[in-house]
Structure formats: C-alpha cells, structure tokens
Amino acid sequence: MEVNNNILNLKDLNVYYGDFRAVKDINLDIPKNKITALIGPSGCGKSTVLRSINRMNDLVDDTRTEGEIIFQNRNIYNPEVDAVSLRKQIGMVFQKPNPFPKSISENITWGAKINGFKGDMEQLVEESLKGAALWDEVKDKLDENALRLSGGQQQRLCIARTIAVKPEIILMDEPASALDPIATLKIEDLMKTLSKDFTIIIVTHNMQQASRISDYTAFLMTDENRSGHLVEYNETRTIFINPKNKKTEDYISGRFG
Amino acid sequence: MDKLRKRKNVISRIIFQTATIAGIFALSILLFSIINEAFGYVIFVNENSPADIYDSDKNLNDADEDELIAILEQNLSKGLIRRFNFEKPFAERDVKNILELVMVEVVNPEIVKAWSLTSSIFGRKKILDTLAQDYPTGNLEFRSWLTLKFLFAPQSSIPEKTGIITALSGSLLLLLIAIILAFPLGVGTAIYMEEYAKQNRLNSLIQLNIYNLAGIPSIIYGMLGLAVFVRFLEPITSGQIFTTTVNNTANGRTILSAGLTLGLLILPIIIINAQEAIRAVPKSLKFSSYGLGATKWQTIWHHIIPYSMDRILTGSILAVSRALGETAPLIVIGASTFVAQKPNSIFSKFTALPIQIYQWTARPQPEFRKVAAAAIIVLLVLLLTLNAGAVLLRNHHNQKKKG
Numbered sequence: 001m002e003v004n005n006n007i008l009n010l011k012d013l014n015v016y017y018g019d020f021r022a023v024k025d026i027n028l029d030i031p032k033n034k035i036t037a038l039i040g041p042s043g044c045g046k047s048t049v050l051r052s053i054n055r056m057n058d059l060v061d062d063t064r065t066e067g068e069i070i071f072q073n074r075n076i077y078n079p080e081v082d083a084v085s086l087r088k089q090i091g092m093v094f095q096k097p098n099p100f101p102k103s104i105s106e107n108i109t110w111g112a113k114i115n116g117f118k119g120d121m122e123q124l125v126e127e128s129l130k131g132a133a134l135w136d137e138v139k140d141k142l143d144e145n146a147l148r149l150s151g152g153q154q155q156r157l158c159i160a161r162t163i164a165v166k167p168e169i170i171l172m173d174e175p176a177s178a179l180d181p182i183a184t185l186k187i188e189d190l191m192k193t194l195s196k197d198f199t200i201i202i203v204t205h206n207m208q209q210a211s212r213i214s215d216y217t218a219f220l221m222t223d224e225n226r227s228g229h230l231v232e233y234n235e236t237r238t239i240f241i242n243p244k245n246k247k248t249e250d251y252i253s254g255r256f257g
Numbered sequence: 258m259d260k261l262r263k264r265k266n267v268i269s270r271i272i273f274q275t276a277t278i279a280g281i282f283a284l285s286i287l288l289f290s291i292i293n294e295a296f297g298y299v300i301f302v303n304e305n306s307p308a309d310i311y312d313s314d315k316n317l318n319d320a321d322e323d324e325l326i327a328i329l330e331q332n333l334s335k336g337l338i339r340r341f342n343f344e345k346p347f348a349e350r351d352v353k354n355i356l357e358l359v360m361v362e363v364v365n366p367e368i369v370k371a372w373s374l375t376s377s378i379f380g381r382k383k384i385l386d387t388l389a390q391d392y393p394t395g396n397l398e399f400r401s402w403l404t405l406k407f408l409f410a411p412q413s414s415i416p417e418k419t420g421i422i423t424a425l426s427g428s429l430l431l432l433l434i435a436i437i438l439a440f441p442l443g444v445g446t447a448i449y450m451e452e453y454a455k456q457n458r459l460n461s462l463i464q465l466n467i468y469n470l471a472g473i474p475s476i477i478y479g480m481l482g483l484a485v486f487v488r489f490l491e492p493i494t495s496g497q498i499f500t501t502t503v504n505n506t507a508n509g510r511t512i513l514s515a516g517l518t519l520g521l522l523i524l525p526i527i528i529i530n531a532q533e534a535i536r537a538v539p540k541s542l543k544f545s546s547y548g549l550g551a552t553k554w555q556t557i558w559h560h561i562i563p564y565s566m567d568r569i570l571t572g573s574i575l576a577v578s579r580a581l582g583e584t585a586p587l588i589v590i591g592a593s594t595f596v597a598q599k600p601n602s603i604f605s606k607f608t609a610l611p612i613q614i615y616q617w618t619a620r621p622q623p624e625f626r627k628v629a630a631a632a633i634i635v636l637l638v639l640l641l642t643l644n645a646g647a648v649l650l651r652n653h654h655n656q657k658k659k660g
Binding site (some may be wrong): 039054056059061084085086087088091092093096098099100102109110114115159161162165 | 540542550564
C-alpha cells in the first residue's frame with residue numbers, strides 16, 4: 001500500500017473500558033476513497049475500533065484510549081482537537097436506523113444547520129437524497145415524518161443525513177444487519193457509489209458482504225484476555241482467497257466464529 | 258395439578274377484582290357525599306316580604322326603575338342611599354342592578370334551614386311539614402350551592418352570600434409562583450444530573466437526597482418556608498424593599514412566601530420526573546446527533562428536550578396538582594382564614610382552596626358544610642382538569658413520536 005494515499009493511520013491503538021482492555025495494539029492504515037471492512041467474531045472489538053475513529057467512545061463513561069490515530073497530520077486524541085468538529089469530518093451510520101423524529105427534509109438539513117451551512121437547503125436535501133439513492137422514493141413526501149419510512153429507507157436517510165454534512169470519512173457500524181436482503185443489497189450498491197467521493201470504513205458480521213463490497217479487509221480476533229487484536233490486514237481478495245494466517249483462513253471458511 | 262393451577266388463577270383474579278371494586282366503591286361514596294351536600298332544599302325567610310314593600314298587583318321582578326328606587330328610599334337610611342349613589346349613581350344603574358340591590362338590602366332572604374340531596378328527594382313530606390310548622394313565613398326552594406355567583410363572590414360570613422373567588426385566585430396565584438420557581442429549576446437540575454454530572458460519590462449523594470426530599474412530609478416544607486421565606490427573607494417577601502407603599506399586615510405571610518414554599522415542595526418531584534423522561538430518550542437518538550457533529554448543548558436543546566418534553570410536562574402537571582391540594586404547609590406559613598378581598602399583588606395576604614374548605618367545615622353553622630361541599634367540587638374539577646390535561650398531552654406526543 002502506498003503511504004501517501006492513506007487518509008487515516010491507527011498506531012498502537014488501545015481502548016480500555018474501566019480496567020478491561022477491549023482493544024490491543026491495533027495498527028491500521030486506511031486508504032482514501034476505498035471501502036475498508038473490519039470483520040471478526042462477536043466481541044473482538046471491531047465496533048470499538050470504529051467508534052474510536054470519530055471519538056464516539058468519549059461519550060461512554062470510563063473509557064480510556066491510548067495510542068494515536070493520525071488524521072490530516074495530527075493525532076485526533078490530541079487535547080487541542082475538538083471532538084465535535086472532528087465528527088463533522090468523520091461521520092457515522094449506526095447499526096439500527098435512527099432518523100430523528102422529524103420530517104425527511106429536516107433530517108437532512110439539521111446537521112447542515114448546526115454546522116453553519118448557509119447555502120440552498122432545498123438543493124442540499126435533493127443532492128443528499130440523490131446521493132443516498134433515496135430521492136425518487138421520497139421526493140413527494142419530504143415533509144412527512146421520517147419514522148414512517150421503511151427500515152431500509154430510514155437507513156439510507158441516515159446515510160443521506162451523514163453525507164449532507166460532507167465528511168471525509170463515513171464510518172458504518174453493521175449498517176445492514178437490521179435490514180432484509182433486498183434493502184441490504186441497495187445499501188451495498190450505495191456504498192460502492194459513495195466510495196468514489198468518501199472513504200468508507202465498515203464493520204460487518206457478514207463475510208459475504210465484506211467480500212462483495214470492500215477493497216481492504218482487516219480481521220480482528222480476541223486473545224486469551226478477551227482483548228481484540230488485529231490478526232491480518234490486506235486487500236480483500238488476498239484475505240478471502242489466500243490468507244496468510246491460519247486463523248483468518250479458519251474464520252472465513254466458517255470453521256469458527 | 259392442572260386443576261390446582263386453575264383454581265389459584267381464579268382465586269387471585271377474584272382477589273384483584275375485589276380490590277378494584279372496593280376502590281371504586283370508596284370513590285363513589287366520596288363523590289356521592291360531596292354531591293349530596295352540595296344540592297338540596299333550603300328554607301329561606303325574607304326580612305321584608307316582597308308583597309309588603311311593593312304595593313302593587315305586579316310581581317316585584319316586573320317593577321320598573323322608579324318604583325324600585327322608591328322602595329329603596331322608603332326602607333333604607335339616607336346615608337346608605339347616598340353611599341350606593343356614590344358608588345354608582347342610580348341614573349346609571351340598570352333595572353337588574355337595582356332589583357338586586359332591593360333583593361339584597363330590603364328583602365334580604367336568609368336561609369334558615371337546609372337539607373341534603375337525599376333527604377330532599379326522599380323526605381319531601383317531612384320538609385313540607387317543617388316549613389308549615391316552624392317557618393310559616395318561609396319559602397322553600399331547591400338550591401344548588403355551586404352557582405356562578407358562588408365562583409365569583411368574595412368571602413362572606415353569611416353562607417348563601419359567600420364565594421370562593423378569594424380562595425380560587427389565591428390558589429391559582431400560588432400555583433403560578435410555584436411553577437415559575439420549580440419548573441425551570443427542576444428541569445435544569447434534571448438535565449444536569451442526567452447529561453453532565455459524572456457518576457461519583459457526591460452526585461449519588463445528591464441523587465439520594467432528591468429522592469428523599471420527594472418523600473418528606475409537606476408540613477416540614479411549611480416549617481422551612483416559615484423560617485426562610487416568612488421570617489428570614491421578610492423584607493423581600495413582604496415587598497418592603499421594593500416599595501414603601503405596601504401597607505398590609507402580612508409581615509411576610511404573603512402569597513409569594515407560600516408560592517415559593519409550594520415550589521420547593523414540588524421541586525424534587527419535578528426533578529425526578531424530568532430525569533426519568535430524559536433517561537427514556539433513546540441512546541441512538543443522542544448518538545445520531547453527536548455523530549453529525551453536534552455539541553452537547555445542541556443535542557440537548559434540539560433532541561433531548563423536545564423528545565422528553567411531553568413526559569416532563571406530564572410529570573410537572575401531576576406535581577402541580579399535588580401542590581393545589583396541599584394544606585399543611587400553608588397553615589404553617591400562615592394562610593389567612595378570612596380574606597374578603599381578592600389578592601391584588603404577590604405581597605398580599607392570601608387564602609387557598611383547601612384552607613377555605615377546611616375553614617368552612619370547621620364552622621358551627623350547618624349551611625357552611627354545604628358551601629364547603631360546593632368548594633370541594635370546584636377543587637376536584639380543577640384537579641381533574643389538570644390531570645386530564647396531562648393525559649391528553651401525553652397521548653398527543655406519543656402519536657407524534659410514532660410518526
């Protein structure tokens with residue numbers, strides 16, 4: 001991997017919940033405008049790694065992070081870095097679709113408004129909804145409550161809401177695990193399109209999904225102390241066809257996990 | 258085995274049903290006894306019968322203005338006539354007003370005996386006998402003690418003329434002050450405790466204290482109010498430092514003191530309710546707000562407060578309805594039992610509905626019990642309105658949340 005193309009570098013990342021070390025010594029270089037998948041068995045710390053990238057872990061009491069995450073030439077855990085403005089650049093889509101209990105267009109505009117967006121709101125709504133492949137389905141009911149949409153539509157609305165803030169990176173925490181297969185496919189297609197403009201990091205339980213959509217895959221596992229650590233990280237094709245590590249091979253061939 | 262389980266099921270169901278029925282029964286008795294007192298036959302005796310003062314074939318109600326003024330001049334002292342004329346010249350008064358003056362000042366009906374609703378319905382014959390034997394000049398009338406006049410009349414020592422406007426406006430002003438104090442303070446505290454406070458020993462201690470305060474007997478709050486608002490802060494609560502023209506005998510026993518005390522009384526209840534409301538906001542909603550780069554305050558203001566406001570309001574309304582019925586702290590603070598004038602500022606002496614009811618039931622004249630029953634109906638209607646408002650609000654917002 002060429003170094004200059006990386007947007008994010010995780011260096012010796014350790015995350016603790018109280019005394020428990022959830023994630024141990026993670027080193028990862030995330031390439032720009034690619035889809036990177038984090039896979040691994042339950043409890044291996046992949047979601048923790050994801051949440052530490054936009055400092056969502058700060059919101060959980062008793063969390064401590066060690067090591068560095070370099071984004072735009074600085075460590076995001078530096079005291080002078082403002083977590084709030086960091087989250088504008090590194091957006092997040094959650095496992096369960098969680099639109100605001102407001103209208104569809106308000107869902108899009110709210111994030112832009114609080115970030116001081118002064119441009120044309122209607123245009124922003126249309127652009128973002130088109131970007132999330134939702135425009136055709138909702139263009140006639142932009143004032144309707146977002147909670148009336150189906151689960152898949154809600155999740156695409158959450159993606160639209162995230163890209164409306166124009167982040168550099170979009171973190172996705174199992175974005176399709178609460179959806180049916182057809183809605184899942186739509187989300188996956190959408191991610192491929194989005195990766196032209198955004199860097200996407202996705203946590204997924206679904207190995208087929210990782211192999212279908214991602215360019216790079218990181219495989220995490222727990223050690224004897226239940227701490228998650230990185231087993232193997234490479235191009236997705238290499239991981240799935242020719243894994244270097246025996247554990248990776250066992251996992252992707254479904255022998256455990 | 259199966260039979261036993263079935264029987265246990267039946268027995269427990271019967272027990273629960275009995276409990277429910279007993280509760281409904283008790284409530285019905287309460288309502289019945291109030292309504293029973295508030296309506297019924299009365300015998301009133303006129304000081305001057307209309308036939309005596311109005312020398313005509315017509316009814317007094319049909320007399321014209323000049324005739325009525327003549328009646329007044331015949332029967333009342335010159336000084337009194339002059340006073341009425343001074344209050345509002347007779348030329349400017351309409352017939353209805355003058356007729357009322359005649360009725361009150363000259364005819365002056367006085368209730369001498371009153372019956373409850375049940376005895377009015379089932380003991381009509383006995384009532385007629387009493388009328389014929391004991392009050393040959395009396396008139397029998399079916400009277401509702403709860404009238405519009407009762408709602409808007411000031412307090413009086415004559416049962417049929419007394420009203421609850423002083424108590425009602427006192428109570429409403431008290432609640433207003435209590436809400437103004439307790440609502441922002443309570444919601445603010447709840448937001449701090451839920452969103453800002455770290456989990457440490459000090460904060461758990463504060464939390465424990467809030468829970469305990471909600472359970473403290475209200476008379477203790479009365480003592481607190483007496484010591485702090487009435488005595489210590491007297492220059493403020495009596496209004497002396499704001500204006501020199503306040504010239505009443507309240508000495509800090511004002512609406513302001515009582516309202517602040519009630520505010521403190523409901524503060525912990527509002528805090529606890531608001532905390533529960535804020536805790537019920539889904540984490541996912543908060544995270545999605547933070548995930549878009551919102552600050553803590555933006556998240557609280559745009560998402561947490563709107564989402565939890567219906568529950569906060571419901572809890573606050575229920576707390577306020579508790580304050581409406583509180584009597585003990587007001588007695589300690591020194592609610593006046595007889596206030597003939599509506600409170601005209603927050604530095605006035607005051608009385609409140611429950612105080613007034615208590616005072617009326619303690620009077621020796623049996624008619625005042627009827628008056629008290631009417632006042633209880635007003636209090637209950639107020640309480641039910643508040644609670645119904647809370648329920649409606651909750652339903653309305655629940656629908657909104659579901660989209």
